Amino acid sequence: MDFPKLPPHDGPVLSVVDMHTGGEPLRVIVSGYPTVSGDTVLAKRRYVRDHLDHLRKVLMFEPRGHYDMYGALLVESEIPEADLGVLFMHNEGYSTMCGHAVIALGRFAIDYGLVKTPSSPETQINIHCPCGLVKAFVEYNYGKTGAVRFHSVPAFAFATDVKVTVPGYGEITVDISYGGALYAFVNAEIFGLDVNKSRTRDLVDAATAVTNAVKSQVKLHHPVSEDLAFLYGTILTDGKDDFSDEPTANVCVFADAQVDRSPTGSGVTARIALQYHKGLIQLHKTRSFRSGTTGTIFTGKAVQETTCGEFSAVVVEVAGHAYYSGVASFTLENEDALKNGFLLR
Numbered sequence: 001m002d003f004p005k006l007p008p009h010d011g012p013v014l015s016v017v018d019m020h021t022g023g024e025p026l027r028v029i030v031s032g033y034p035t036v037s038g039d040t041v042l043a044k045r046r047y048v049r050d051h052l053d054h055l056r057k058v059l060m061f062e063p064r065g066h067y068d069m070y071g072a073l074l075v076e077s078e079i080p081e082a083d084l085g086v087l088f089m090h091n092e093g094y095s096t097m098c099g100h101a102v103i104a105l106g107r108f109a110i111d112y113g114l115v116k117t118p119s120s121p122e123t124q125i126n127i128h129c130p131c132g133l134v135k136a137f138v139e140y141n142y143g144k145t146g147a148v149r150f151h152s153v154p155a156f157a158f159a160t161d162v163k164v165t166v167p168g169y170g171e172i173t174v175d176i177s178y179g180g181a182l183y184a185f186v187n188a189e190i191f192g193l194d195v196n197k198s199r200t201r202d203l204v205d206a207a208t209a210v211t212n213a214v215k216s217q218v219k220l221h222h223p224v225s226e227d228l229a230f231l232y233g234t235i236l237t238d239g240k241d242d243f244s245d246e247p248t249a250n251v252c253v254f255a256d257a258q259v260d261r262s263p264t265g266s267g268v269t270a271r272i273a274l275q276y277h278k279g280l281i282q283l284h285k286t287r288s289f290r291s292g293t294t295g296t297i298f299t300g301k302a303v304q305e306t307t308c309g310e311f312s313a314v315v316v317e318v319a320g321h322a323y324y325s326g327v328a329s330f331t332l333e334n335e336d337a338l339k340n341g342f343l344l345r
């Protein structure tokens, strides 16, 4: 049998490379998408949301994906120093930052020849994400890519000790921090939960209730663009924010109750900014962050003080490992009532 052979199909063939970073999937779309219009990466993000959202559903939803699938679409960047631009997609729409994807795309950019002359022992890849330019540094030795670290956009504590009323739980206190996307942070213990042991469904319910409460009760703002001023999700933690050589665990619930399998690159960025703001971590001190879902580890450290509009901010470095899991070409047939994808909750 000739393999791979495309099956009978109608319309475009969408080809992808599948990877994962700390267990969190990344479906890198390599061909089949129409041209994405827009003068800036942020404008392109608006364009895919308004004109090409059916393709996100085809690739992220069942039967080709699943509730917690995550994707990256490579686009041209308007920034001369960028090696590539990227749009991130998930079960609800399009994110502004994704650290696990940046880690995977660092390897991908070298392995798939987007960067022509990689250098050893590390190659810098500038990735233009919707939140801004993110610098990835990819281990590269003897023609093989390895661990990736990245410096994200300025990260800052947006607000601390914010009181919100969560139906079923009453008034709780959360911190809100930005790491390319805005997250609410709360210790899972206040819900009687343990990020390492509780059922994922219970963690999702609590985190989603917090997200909904913050969205409806707190006015968010971002100095660079209002496109960045939305709550992406809630990160439940083990509360171990005081500096320690031991890892601290968290679970990130983002978009529409989607669960990150990794420690969450943008979440680690935002959490370090928060810890730095509270005086709990010094510049250049490395902390380990463990995913409560899979046990995988990212490390993070604040490497530079900076500002973002009116906010004191830090540049945070996050490091982790990504792996390839396969390639696929996805097709659809006109007669298939489920061709555009569906989700089970």
Ligand SMILES: O=C(O)[C@H]1NCC[C@@H]1O
Binding pocket: 024, 070, 095, 097, 098, 099, 100, 101, 252, 254, 260, 262, 263, 264, 265, 266, 267
């Ligand atoms: O690592 C990250 O930053 C992402 N993972 C899924 C949710 C976030 O976008």
